[in-house]
Amino acid sequence: MATIGADLVRQMAAGDRDAFSVFYDRYAPVVFPLILRIVRERADASDVLQEVFWEAWRDAQGYDASRGSPEAWMVMRARTRAIDRIRSTRRRGETFVAPLDENLAAAPRDSAPDAAERASNRGTIMTALDRLPEAQREVIELAYYAGLTQTEIAERIKQPLGTVKTRIRLGLERLREMVKAPS
Amino acid sequence: MNQMNHEPYETLAATYAVGALDGQDLVDFERHLAGGCDVCQAALRESAETLATLARSRPPMIPPPAVKEELLRRIVAAPAPRRATRPRPLVWAVGTVAAVIAGAAFTGAFVATRYEARLGVMARESAALRARVEHEEAALREQLAVYRSAADLLRDPQAQVVTLRGLGPSPAATGRVIWHPANGGYLFVANLPSAPAGKAYELWTIGDAAPQPAGLFQVDASGRAAHRIAPAEGGKPVKVFAVTLEVEAGVPKPEGPMVLASAK
Numbered sequence: 001m002a003t004i005g006a007d008l009v010r011q012m013a014a015g016d017r018d019a020f021s022v023f024y025d026r027y028a029p030v031v032f033p034l035i036l037r038i039v040r041e042r043a044d045a046s047d048v049l050q051e052v053f054w055e056a057w058r059d060a061q062g063y064d065a066s067r068g069s070p071e072a073w074m075v076m077r078a079r080t081r082a083i084d085r086i087r088s089t090r091r092r093g094e095t096f097v098a099p100l101d102e103n104l105a106a107a108p109r110d111s112a113p114d115a116a117e118r119a120s121n122r123g124t125i126m127t128a129l130d131r132l133p134e135a136q137r138e139v140i141e142l143a144y145y146a147g148l149t150q151t152e153i154a155e156r157i158k159q160p161l162g163t164v165k166t167r168i169r170l171g172l173e174r175l176r177e178m179v180k181a182p183s
Numbered sequence: 184m185n186q187m188n189h190e191p192y193e194t195l196a197a198t199y200a201v202g203a204l205d206g207q208d209l210v211d212f213e214r215h216l217a218g219g220c221d222v223c224q225a226a227l228r229e230s231a232e233t234l235a236t237l238a239r240s241r242p243p244m245i246p247p248p249a250v251k252e253e254l255l256r257r258i259v260a261a262p263a264p265r266r267a268t269r270p271r272p273l274v275w276a277v278g279t280v281a282a283v284i285a286g287a288a289f290t291g292a293f294v295a296t297r298y299e300a301r302l303g304v305m306a307r308e309s310a311a312l313r314a315r316v317e318h319e320e321a322a323l324r325e326q327l328a329v330y331r332s333a334a335d336l337l338r339d340p341q342a343q344v345v346t347l348r349g350l351g352p353s354p355a356a357t358g359r360v361i362w363h364p365a366n367g368g369y370l371f372v373a374n375l376p377s378a379p380a381g382k383a384y385e386l387w388t389i390g391d392a393a394p395q396p397a398g399l400f401q402v403d404a405s406g407r408a409a410h411r412i413a414p415a416e417g418g419k420p421v422k423v424f425a426v427t428l429e430v431e432a433g434v435p436k437p438e439g440p441m442v443l444a445s446a447k
Contacts, residue, residue, distance in 0.1 A: 017255070017258055017259070020254075020255075020258060021251075021255065024251055024254065025251075028245075028246050028250070028251070029243035029244055029245055029246070030238055030239050030243060031238065032243075032244045032245075032246040033238075033241050033242070033243070033244040034238045034241075036244070042247075045246075046246060046247050046249070046250050049246050049250050050250050050253060050254055053250075053254055054254060054257060057254070057258060067228060068228050068231050068232060069232060069235065071235045071238075071239065072228075072231040072232050072234070072235040074235075075231070075234060075235040075238045076231055076234070076235075078238075079202070079234070080202070080306065083202065084306060084307070127237060127240045127241060128236075128237055128240065129237060140201055142203075143198070143201040143202060143203035144201040144202065144203075144234070147202065148203065149203050149204070149205035150198055150203045150204060150205055150208070151205055151206060153203065164198075165194050165195070165197075165198050166194065168194075168197050168198050168201060168203065169193065169194045169197035169198070172197045172200060172201065172230055172233065173197070175233050175237065176229060176230070176233045179233050179236040179237065179240075
């Protein structure tokens with residue numbers, strides 16, 4: 001199925017700079033908040049954003065529309081590069097990038113704020129993620145936005161590895177259902 | 184594959200999709216994927232689309248304009264991405280060599296990092312690998328250019344081929360000079376041992392007067408070298424080509440032992 005986005009990537013692969021400009025205007029505002037959420041610093045987020053789009057331009061020929069939408073392609077690249085950035089920052093030990101949503105870190109488990117409260121605390125609209133059961137939301141946040149591996153998550157939340165994997169799977173399945181049929 | 188056996192992979196696929204799989208699980212799952220599991224491929228695709236929808240459900244944010252300006256500047260400065268044109272056979276051969284190198288090195292890199300099991304590490308390694316392959320490809324292209332000009336030179340009826348024989352310390356060494364009085368030429372050597380540290384081989388052209396320096400070169404690990412020779416000053420005839428071993432910076436007249444020379 002050809003989409004406008006997929007056509008743009010095809011034109012980029014043929015060296016069309018105008019297509020790149022349109023492509024950037026279309027997807028940068030989607031991936032920039034994701035990168036910013038992961039790396040926290042606006043200057044770092046701008047660097048990562050540039051890297052992600054530069055690589056998209058360079059690798060446009062490798063894009064295969066049958067394997068996913070351009071949006072999924074860009075979101076995955078953005079998330080991967082942003083996580084690379086915070087992991088290398090953590091390794092260098094320059095800054096500790098808090099891997100947790102502050103609300104999650106501060107709140108004891110039995111008084112975790114409810115989804116709407118969390119969303120309003122962050123000043124964002126409520127997303128499907130906020131509507132997940134707390135235990136599932138927590139593991140997905142730690143994995144996807146903080147870049148922790150399953151082993152690191154198990155240590156952090158003091159749960160067996162199997163539980164972590166199951167929660168991730170259930171959470172992701174539920175997210176999939178919610179985005180398919182938004183309430 | 185029956186459902187009971189496949190079920191654990193579905194859990195691994197979800198953890199993989201959020202980038203959290205590590206250790207033996209990651210090794211097992213990637214092996215399973217490499218085996219061509221359509222169910223897992225489809226699950227990963229669907230998870231990627233879900234996560235993309237999640238990203239889009241947040242309010243969009245316009246990034247600083249400087250980012251786009253810088254990108255457009257870089258794009259104008261860099262060559263356009265390579266297009267799929269029909270490659271010429273020689274270029275294709277270079278590409279194949281590069282792909283083989285890439286393939287072999289990738290396998291090595293994968294084995295080395297399987298226990299590190301971190302996508303970030305893999306990404307950095309493949310970037311380093313890409314740089315290495317590009318470097319090797321550039322070296323191959325350079326070599327190709329030398330052979331091509333040597334072949335062009337040979338087509339000229341005025342060109343002559345001179346044989347050089349190994350002397351003293353390197354009797355097994357051989358050399359050929361393709362020489363054109365007006366255009367200069369190329370020296371190709373084989374079986375010459377690597378110059379010791381701090382030393383280099385220097386070529387001399389000898390006519391009626393004193394030997395003239397004609398450039399420094401080193402041999403590769405297999406004892407070969409291809410060296411471009413500038414035309415002799417004023418197109419003076421060259422009667423003898425000789426190679427000596429000299430200090431790395433070169434000398435204005437031969438001092439070291441002669442390792443190759445043409446017959447007078």
